[in-house]
Amino acid sequence: MSIRVLVADDQELIRTGLAMILDAQPDIDVVATAADGLEAVRLAERLRPDVCLLDVRMPVLDGIAATRRLAGPEAAQPLAVVVITTFDLDEYVYGALRAGARGFLLKDAGPALLGQAVRAAAQGDALIAPSVTTRLLSVFAAGEPGTVPRQPFEPLTEREEQVLRAVAAGHTNTEIAAGLFISLSTVKTHVASVMAKLGVRNRVEMAIWAYETGRKP
CATH class of the missing domain: 1.10.10.10 (Winged helix-like DNA-binding domain superfamily/Winged helix DNA-binding domain)
Known part of the structure; x- marks a missing residue:
């Protein structure tokens, strides 16, 4: 069966492009697109896609808040969320990962890596863009002074x-x-x-x- 995906991005060109790239892959089916975080949450709760691909910076409800609603600890039936952003050192990304996102990609990741991230999330796995893994996590982990890891x-x-x-x-x-x-x-x-x-x-x-x-x- 195809992996059902929801794509949310406030820029129509990017949103359409991501949907076209994913729809072109034989095992992935884009079932909905959204222009803001609140619309994404409402569609996701109604359609229950296998994976939600969310931009970090969106109007009405940003990607972090949307991720928390869909995949956070308080979500009754959490969904798989992959965060996608233009910036490889975006302070919002760390918050999104904390909110329950399973993966993180840059928008220039390319069709192959995008497909891999969606498949990994659908299988309960996770994929973080290798090019930014060490930079992103080390910078933001170090940026939480006074926090003692459990x-x-x-x-x-x-x-x-x-x-x-x-x-x-x-x-x-x-x-x-x-x-x-x-x-x-x-x-x-x-x-x-x-x-x-x-x-x-x-x-x-x-x-x-x-x-x-x-x-x-």
Whole structure:
């Protein structure tokens, strides 16, 4: 079955372009587009798409607030959200990731990476643009003075530390499996274990925790 996607961006040209790129991929179907965050939330709650692709800066309701409503801890039935922005060091992006977004891309990422991010989000995975992963997360994690990162409920094993760093570097499960010479199912087991030990909801929060605690890739 096709992955059902909602695209929200206040610029009509960009919104239309993103929708055309995604619709051109055989396994993705754009079911709705929105020009502002509030419209995106209303459409998403009604249509329940598999993935919501949201711009950060939108009128009426910005991308952070929309993400929080759709994917945050208070969302009764959270949806997968991928944030997309023009800026690779946008202060709003960190807030969007904190609000529950599963991925982050730049608008110049290209059709292939855009499709990968949507597929990853639909599968419960996450993809952060590799070109900005280290810059974005390290800058904004360091920019929260006085914050003491929570400690894991149980110590991470050496292999779990390796997987955590790989996730923080923006690698997919398949890439991690190849890099560590382990099976894909083993990677998924380690990722699930790390999430449980850290008390986080997704891979993005894993990456943020890694940067907050100095575990840079």
